[in-house]
Amino acid sequence: MKNVDDLNEAEASDELARIVGLMADADIAYHQNDAPEISDAEYDSLKNRNLAIEQRFPSLKHEDSPSNKVGAPVRSGFGKIKHIVPMLSLGNAFTDEDVFDFDKRIRKFLSVDDDQGVAYTAEPKIDGLSLALRYEKGKLVFAVTRGDGEVGEDVTNNAKTISDIPHKISGAPEILEVRGEVYMTHSDFEALNATQAKNGNKEFANPRNAAAGSLRQLDSSITANRPLAFFAYAWGDISEPLADAQMESIKRLGGLGFSINNLIRLCQSPDEIIRHYTKIESQRAVLGYDIDGVVYKVNDLTLQARLGSRTNTPRWAIAHKFPAEVATTLVEAIEVQVGRTGALSPVAHLKPVTVGGVVVSRATLHNEDYIKGIDSKGQPIRKGGDIRVGDTVEIYRAGDVIPKIREVIKRGDGPVFEFPKKCPICNSDAIREEGEAVARCSGGFSCAAQRIEKLKHFVSRNAFDIDGLGVKQVEMFSEKNWINEPADIFLLEENHGPKLKALDGWGEKSVTKLFNAINERKSIPLNRLLFGLGIRHVGESSAMTLARFYGDWTSFETAMMAAQKHEGEAWNALNAIDGIGEVMAAALVDFFHEPRAKAIVDRLVKRLEIQAVAAPETYGSPVAGKTVVFTGTLELVSRAEAKATAENLGAKVSGSVSAKTDILVAGAKAGSKLKKAESLGVKTLSEQAWLDLIAGSSDS
Numbered sequence: 001m002k003n004v005d006d007l008n009e010a011e012a013s014d015e016l017a018r019i020v021g022l023m024a025d026a027d028i029a030y031h032q033n034d035a036p037e038i039s040d041a042e043y044d045s046l047k048n049r050n051l052a053i054e055q056r057f058p059s060l061k062h063e064d065s066p067s068n069k070v071g072a073p074v075r076s077g078f079g080k081i082k083h084i085v086p087m088l089s090l091g092n093a094f095t096d097e098d099v100f101d102f103d104k105r106i107r108k109f110l111s112v113d114d115d116q117g118v119a120y121t122a123e124p125k126i127d128g129l130s131l132a133l134r135y136e137k138g139k140l141v142f143a144v145t146r147g148d149g150e151v152g153e154d155v156t157n158n159a160k161t162i163s164d165i166p167h168k169i170s171g172a173p174e175i176l177e178v179r180g181e182v183y184m185t186h187s188d189f190e191a192l193n194a195t196q197a198k199n200g201n202k203e204f205a206n207p208r209n210a211a212a213g214s215l216r217q218l219d220s221s222i223t224a225n226r227p228l229a230f231f232a233y234a235w236g237d238i239s240e241p242l243a244d245a246q247m248e249s250i251k252r253l254g255g256l257g258f259s260i261n262n263l264i265r266l267c268q269s270p271d272e273i274i275r276h277y278t279k280i281e282s283q284r285a286v287l288g289y290d291i292d293g294v295v296y297k298v299n300d301l302t303l304q305a306r307l308g309s310r311t312n313t314p315r316w317a318i319a320h321k322f323p324a325e326v327a328t329t330l331v332e333a334i335e336v337q338v339g340r341t342g343a344l345s346p347v348a349h350l351k352p353v354t355v356g357g358v359v360v361s362r363a364t365l366h367n368e369d370y371i372k373g374i375d376s377k378g379q380p381i382r383k384g385g386d387i388r389v390g391d392t393v394e395i396y397r398a399g400d401v402i403p404k405i406r407e408v409i410k411r412g413d414g415p416v417f418e419f420p421k422k423c424p425i426c427n428s429d430a431i432r433e434e435g436e437a438v439a440r441c442s443g444g445f446s447c448a449a450q451r452i453e454k455l456k457h458f459v460s461r462n463a464f465d466i467d468g469l470g471v472k473q474v475e476m477f478s479e480k481n482w483i484n485e486p487a488d489i490f491l492l493e494e495n496h497g498p499k500l501k502a503l504d505g506w507g508e509k510s511v512t513k514l515f516n517a518i519n520e521r522k523s524i525p526l527n528r529l530l531f532g533l534g535i536r537h538v539g540e541s542s543a544m545t546l547a548r549f550y551g552d553w554t555s556f557e558t559a560m561m562a563a564q565k566h567e568g569e570a571w572n573a574l575n576a577i578d579g580i581g582e583v584m585a586a587a588l589v590d591f592f593h594e595p596r597a598k599a600i601v602d603r604l605v606k607r608l609e610i611q612a613v614a615a616p617e618t619y620g621s622p623v624a625g626k627t628v629v630f631t632g633t634l635e636l637v638s639r640a641e642a643k644a645t646a647e648n649l650g651a652k653v654s655g656s657v658s659a660k661t662d663i664l665v666a667g668a669k670a671g672s673k674l675k676k677a678e679s680l681g682v683k684t685l686s687e688q689a690w691l692d693l694i695a696g697s698s699d700s
């Protein structure tokens with residue numbers, strides 16, 4: 001092997017590519033296959049050689065160079081574990097009013113009278129990463145990260161090094177999955193960064209990144225040296241309840257030896273929770289660890305169970321976020337990007353500035369009017385002032401969302417920004433329809449930007465989620481014209497396999513791994529496919545609603561092809577699905593009746609095995625698969641609860657009566673729907689008869 005100093009530029013370039021490939025293969029052998037092929041010393045010497053070459057030829061450095069990785073090589077290779085009870089996230093409240101609405105929604109769902117309140121716990125929202133710890137017969141059997149909420153990473157060995165996490169507990173239910181947050185205190189974070197700096201390692205941007213980076217080390221001896229802490233605040237799979245209420249359950253976790261946050265309070269009203277919020281907020285700076293809000297949870301566990309969950313968030317809890325953090329910086333440029341639905345989205349490029357521990361260099365500018373200083377209702381914002389390149393602006397950032405511009409502090413000398421009339425990518429006309437804030441590129445699938453954004457969406461986490469096929473790879477493959485539409489992904493191996501293996505930075509193993517990941521996704525649940533298609537207005541939860549309603553691909557596709565906008569049975573049925581409005585219905589019909597879009601879908605579907613979406617567990621449910629309509633005034637449970645219960649039992653809840661309706665539940669003062677059901681011979685039940693019918697089935 002040549003000495004680094006003797007390499008010419010071409011040799012150096014080849015050598016870097018070779019090392020990146022070798023190290024990628026070594027990572028897979030070590031972490032995925034648990035079968036190391038090279039020794040640690042060889043691995044380190046590759047890493048050092050890589051660094052030495054990069055130092056001589058900085059311009060040759062690869063984007064995914066091993067030297068970019070923080071600390072020890074963070075290699076991807078944790079085992080995956082499926083959560084028995086999904087790990088949900090939380091809905092957000094930003095204002096007191098949002099909190100009052102949350103309480104109102106809950107009382108309405110539960111039909112609780114105004115003079116009777118619901119009690120809530122209020123506790124800090126820890127800014128770390130969530131972790132689930134499974135104990136069987138008192139012994140810690142595994143620790144899993146949240147992952148995508150369904151499947152997480154097995155970090156058991158690392159979690160065992162955290163002193164707040166007991167390896168054994170006694171007096172607990174036989175099966176107990178404790179959930180909580182791994183975090184790092186401010187003092188530990190500062191000490192860690194000082195050590196990192198001293199050793200020439202990259203410093204962490206904030207305690208949350210430090211905690212995440214430390215927990216996700218493949219070498220648990222590194223985690224052991226990182227000062228991580230853990231607060232328990234929830235539970236997942238459990239063989240018997242810890243207690244009847246949230247507060248008592250948490251106290252019991254405390255009794256079992258877990259750290260419990262000492263600012264948790266039981267509050268009897270929204271006024272009281274807001275008072276506790278203010279108190280926690282006033283202590284924020286001296287707590288010694290980062291929090292980003294206060295979480296409220298319905299205290300009574302029976303009520304929690306009745307409230308249940310939406311697709312990703314429980315109805316019984318909410319996170320009340322602290323106000324956004326602000327900073328002042330300069331607008332260096334305004335770029336107009338084209339999204340997957342063709343929307344022209346202006347983005348401000350900012351002089352990088354730190355806001356709440358995160359370096360920000362972009363802010364969304366929403367649309368043409370927003371730049372001009374007009375809101376969606378035509379009212380002035382920022383006192384009607386426009387935004388120009390060269391302006392000094394105040395930006396704010398709430399939670400993880402992209403920062404926004406609040407105000408122009410000082411006008412620069414740039415000209416008024418001219419919003420483009422043509423797509424900046426494909427030069428098709430940008431059309432802004434009457435009453436719409438957003439201008440859209442009219443190029444459709446012929447616009448490269450739309451195509452690539454659709455592909456990025458297709459492979460994203462909640463859609464096809466293909467390991468190793470992220471934004472960067474999609475960009476690269478589409479630049480090479482290897483992937484132009486989703487079906488091409490599934491033809492990549494066949495059409496471009498050998499060429500890919502010959503590319504810089506790809507080793508034999510990483511290529512095989514990618515193809516395996518792609519093949520794994522040939523079998524896909526219907527809801528993920530529907531979401532992945534990137535149809536306008538169809539988000540993750542609507543995709544699930546559609547999948548549940550139609551069940552399998554053939555029924556769904558047949559219905560879409562049969563539907564004409566604003567007329568006919570298929571259109572009416574689509575519109576009658578609870579949660580699908582007219583705008584979304586029209587977008588669906590447009591999409592499936594657009595020949596190019598339909599052809600792309602046909603080519604894709606041919607490569608897939610689409611899994612029908614099973615209704616939720618409905619053993620013994622008398623209404624599974626039945627179409628149910630509620631009408632009139634329900635007096636025993638709220639309309640929302642009736643609907644949620646019916647859906648949990650596998651029924652499809654529809655808003656209108658047709659020959660396909662199986663059951664009409666008629667509350668007081670039922671009118672035209674009842675008459676129609678009678679005339680069609682649809683079975684009708686009183687509210688009490690409905691409750692009797694479902695009583696005793698799994699969910700009630």
Ligand code: IVH
Binds near residue numbers: 123128233
């Ligand atoms: S409860 C079903 N309580 O916030 C509800 N979450 O935005 C489960 N978090 O993924 C979560 N502090 O990582 C809960 N006291 C707290 C929390 C908390 C922090 C995190 C958690 C969750 C995220 C949701």
